[in-house]
Amino acid sequence: MRTLVIGNKNYSSWSLRPWLLLRHFEVVFEERRLLLDTPAFHDQIGRLSPNRRVPVLHDDGLVVWDSLAICEYANERYLDGRGWPADPRARAQARSAAAEMHSGFAALRQQLPMNCRRQPDAYRWDADADRDIARIQDLWRDLRASHGAGGPFLCGAFGIVDAMFAPVVMRFIGYGVELDDQAHAYADAIRALPAFAEWLAAAHAESEHLPATDNLK
Structure with missing residues (x-):
């Protein structure tokens, strides 16, 4: 089973990128969300991601990290090249x-x-x-x-x-x-x-806050 490890939907721009591609093209995956800048994140991320960052994709024993790399892998493995223009x-x-x-x-x-x-x-x-x-x-x-x-x-x-x-x-x-x-x-x-609207609704439903981002003045 494919699992995409992501950060908070409200804040994690890198997580949004492959999540949106996979969801739009109806590639089935499980989602695992780690809350950014928390002790739990720092405790778990080293076991999930080689560079200790999100997103990271786990697919039948293969680990792919970095947003663009995940998108490229999905394009080759699941999208038959539809992720890029044909021309x-x-x-x-x-x-x-x-x-x-x-x-x-x-x-x-x-x-x-x-x-x-x-x-x-x-x-x-x-x-x-x-x-x-x-x-x-x-x-x-x-x-x-x-x-x-x-x-x-x-x-x-x-x-x-x-x-x-x-x-x-x-x-x-x-x-x-x-x-x-x-x-x-x-x-x-x-x-x-629709996939973007789904992400946005989930982002608005999150209760976590990152003060450094929320309190920009």
Whole structure:
């Protein structure tokens, strides 16, 4: 049986990515949630994840860690390649965007951490985060213009690149980031996914709080 170990749904952006991909494509798995920044997390994570982080996938004795690696494994093992666009040019650019999201945007990550319950307020970020926000919207706009004719997602149909950017949608909404029309439409498409709505409902039902994230001013 496949088990995906994740963190709190309200806060764990890395956990959301493979969870959303697996759920959207109806790959059956058990979910094991470890509460972030708790003694129980630190006690258990070393037995579950080689890098002591979530998410991590356990699949019939195989351990796969890191969000993008789990998505790639699922794509090869369970999705028959549907996680990436069929067109080689679209696939190359989708992979480039996913890799940029995976390794970049440090200011956005630090200053606008994912918090699904957050509502916009007076909190503001600096120019480095603004540059990340602008770059992400440029990426979305370029992918939609070049490869998005087949549907509402970055390359038409939902895939790994969208799973990688789904937590950014929550960041933009929760912090009141100004979005252009294309970004608004894309955010609406992500939020309309049944799997995403399921995650969001569970996030709102959680009672745990991370003060460093909740109390940003």
